[in-house]
Amino acid sequence: MKYFWTLILLFTTILTTQAQVFGTANNSQIADPIEWEARIDKHTDSTATLIFNAILDKGWHLYSQEVDEDGPIPTTFTFTKTEGIELIGEMQEPDVPAIFDEVFGMDIKFFKNEAEFRQEIRILDPEATVEVEVEFMVCDDEQCLPPDTVPFQISMSNNEAVQGYGDLDLSEKDREQTAALDIDIQGWEAYEPEEEEGSGYMTIFLLGFVGGLIALLTPCVFPMIPLTVSFFTKGAKTRKKGLVNAILYGVFIFLIYLLLSVPFHLLDNIAPEILNNISTNTTLNIAFFVIFIVFAFSFFGYYEITLPSSWSSRMDDKASSFGGIVGIFFMAITLALVSFSCTGPILGSLLGGSLTTDGGAMQLSFGMGGFGLALALPFALFALFPNWLNSLPKSGGWLNTVKVVLGFIELGLAFKFLSNADLVEHWGILKREIFIGIWILIAIGLMLYLFGLIRFPHDGPKQKISKVRFGLGTLTLVFVIYLLPGLTNTGFANLKLLSGFPPPLFYSIYDKPTEGPLGLKAYKDWEKGLEAAREENKPILLDFTGWACVNCRKMEEQVWSNPEVYEIIKNDYILVSLYVDDKVNLPEDEQFNYLRDKGGIKKIRTIGDKWATFQTVNFKNNSQPFYVLLDPNVNLLNPPVGYTPNEKEYLNWLREGLNKFEAVGIN
Structure with missing residues (x-):
């Protein structure tokens, strides 16, 4: 326990640096694995078929028009100009069987190599021009490209289909302002951007790892360590077998948390802006604010956030019935489900921290990997060195203290998300000094709790304050003193150690000479x-x-x-x-x-x-x-x-x- 305050301090410090991504331009190649062609096949002067061909590179596939809402983006044909023709029936596509997609968890129809779509029409005006937009998404086994749109103009008079928008699709103002965005920078062609990624990934990995260490010190996880390790080491026929089982258990824990990031990779590939722009999206920031408030009061002990008990019971039953490696895997899933009330808020912080950076889903994978590794390590290490179990502190009231301290940290982070929404919308409700004032009140609340002056529902009988708790309370008092100049209109208001968390200095309740x-x-x-x-x-x-x-x-x-x-x-x-x-x-x-x-x-x-x-x-x-x-x-x-x-x-x-x-x- 003598290192407990160090872990908490380290966790807080890393949170302040969680968004470090060294911004450099990337020379990334743009993948373009699909080519569209269109033509008109006239049967008579008054009937014809519009044919749209999609030609795909090897390994890529295009989705059907018939896709459930929770699945990928379907291929969609939108007729934006139909004067002079009449559509007969619906757009026809190749008849292929639906195949189960493990990523989306559903049966999905998709096309490989080539797909032909046909639309029957009646020609009412032989001089008509039809305009169609094809919206689609293509994927391979590793990634999905963002949805794209290809426009076509099809002339009935000369039987030609041309890819692109007509002159009337954009106004003169649209074309002028589109051109004006390109300022024709001289010398740009000599600039060779360099990719630089490792620093951001390592930061989020360390954040996840420290988050996992903190999760180990919560009431949902800590008591499980000696019980689980003893189960493997004493329940196996040989020590070697018990050791292998415990290590497998740790590996499965790591893999489970790593796999939780996989859906975000799909989301990142479908629409990268969803992940990269979370920090600028008002609705998402307010949602994170509410979620973090809920997490905080859960840690305070006013209620528990738990997954349905039937889930963990089902996994436990499967672990017992299968046995062997499969049984160990289901035991690992059971731990993840049972411990959610403690790990969920920490994972929420990790999710919010990693997705508000430019690294998107890849950074989330590093963070989840770090979290899973920290949770998994004790089970493997204590199986290797069972005598270490004797050095573990006994479960007790200190575990609840960890939860409450984390609750205060969650509360402070919640207002960061509300501040993001306030800044981008210019509401002016969380100016810099107000934000810092709220953090001071939260820090004072944490200090009073650590000194035993306020209590929460799950706190045990009142006892003498331990040295560690007193030390944490003193550090919190120092933090409050550090924040106080942030309320002033002086040169000391620039709290460099917290740069990036409070609103900028010019977003102030005081009159500033400029808004820069x-x-x-x-x-x-x-x-x-x-x-x-x-x-x-x-x-x-x-x-x-x-x-x-x-x-x-x-x-x-x-x-x-x-x-x-x-x-x-x-x-x-x-x-x-x-x-x-x-x-x-x-x-x-x-x-x-x-x-x-x-x-x-x-x-x-x-x-x-x-x-x-x-x-x-x-x-x-x-x-x-x-x-x-x-x-x-x-x-x-x-x-x-x-x-x-x-x-x-x-x-x-x-x-x-x-x-x-x-x-x-x-x-």
């Missing part, structure tokens, strides 16, 4: 920033950021606050900060339909829509923070960078761009 980070003047519109750069003949620091971007706040409050970095940004650059998650609607005359390169329309309705698309179009990157140095003629001064926590490295990058600007000279 650290009081810097920041243009939030590309055109206005470019105009200022040309007037002042200064280079541009283009900052792709987000209201709910943790690493963006860390860069601003830990790196930009460095005096040298701050001065060079303030005096030598025009700062243009574009918020890609801003949910405020654009003025109606600035909203438009963006025509993607491969076809398909993206509706640009909010400020975030515009700048996120602007970043993707020009820099082939969608991670934040992302920094670009440009001169007023839109020449790239040096390679862009992402999250760069090293102050000297970032300062050298700024100086390199400035030196290049001064050497070339702009008139």
